[in-house]
Amino acid sequence: MGAEEKIADFIRPIVQAAGLEIWDVERAGASLRVMVERPGGIDLDAISELSRALSSALDQRDDLVPDGRYTLEVSSPGLERRLRYPRHFASYIGQEVAVKTASPINGVRRIKGTLAGATDEDVTLETLLPSGEVGQLHVPLELVERANAVFNWGPAPTTKKPARPATRAKVAAAAKATARRADLGDQATDVVLAEVPEEAL
Numbered sequence: 573m574g575a576e577e578k579i580a581d582f583i584r585p586i587v588q589a590a591g592l593e594i595w596d597v598e599r600a601g602a603s604l605r606v607m608v609e610r611p612g613g614i615d616l617d618a619i620s621e622l623s624r625a626l627s628s629a630l631d632q633r634d635d636l637v638p639d640g641r642y643t644l645e646v647s648s649p650g651l652e653r654r655l656r657y658p659r660h661f662a663s664y665i666g667q668e669v670a671v672k673t674a675s676p677i678n679g680v681r682r683i684k685g686t687l688a689g690a691t692d693e694d695v696t697l698e699t700l701l702p703s704g705e706v707g708q709l710h711v712p713l714e715l716v717e718r719a720n721a722v723f724n725w726g727p728a729p730t731t732k733k734p735a736r737p738a739t740r741a742k743v744a745a746a747a748k749a750t751a752r753r754a755d756l757g758d759q760a761t762d763v764v765l766a767e768v769p770e771e772a773l
Contacts (some may be wrong), residue, residue, distance in 0.1 A: 575636070575722055576597045576598065576599050576635060579597050579599065579606075579630075579637075580594055580734070582629075582630075582633060583597075583630070583637060585605065585631065586622070586625050587606075587608055589604065590618065593608060594606065594607070594661075595608060595649040595653065595660075596654060596656060597651075598766055601637070601638065602643060603643045604630075604637060605647070606626060606645070606646045606647075607647055607649040608622065608646065608647075608648070609649060613648070614648055619646055619647065622646055623644065625636070638677075652721050652722060652723050652756065653720060655669060655719040655721060656719070658690060658692045661687060661713075664690075664721055665687050665689050666687065667722075668687075668724065669687045669697070669719060669720065669721055669722055670684045670720055670722050671684075671695070671718075672716075672719070673715045674715050674716075674717045675715060677709060677711055678701065678709055680702060681735060685707060686699070694710050694712045694713055695710075695711050695719075696710050697709050697711065715736055
């Protein structure tokens, strides 16, 4: 069992007592990151309380935390969360994921597609193949270098610039032009109105 799994096993009762579940534990250098979740989401108060409880408990277990001074970060895994374990992939079947492999599979190392299946040994993605057809790729978990859920944010909203209201000068100029056209009768020609700066009003 690796260091991260040992930490997860140790803190799991504390996390569950707070009504949360561990999504992942990452230990890198002088940092320890604990990602937790619960149905419906979590708020900052829950994160803060859990952070204090975990800090106090881990202070008693120097064998689990990085040597010397370290940083403990407790957070939600986010929308585009990292997928590392079979249980992670199993919970995202039917959704879009992105996978980077250590070596090419069918000629590619970066694969994005719908997760069609997941076992303890591999995952199956429905994706666009190099041939241009949609098909399935089986990716052994031992070859997965990094994987994460994909959140589709949708198209950016378009903002239409509101039309500027006509100024009194424009209205007056338009009225004068109309009167001028009426006076000219058949000799009237198109009139191009010049915009009058608002500061001139």
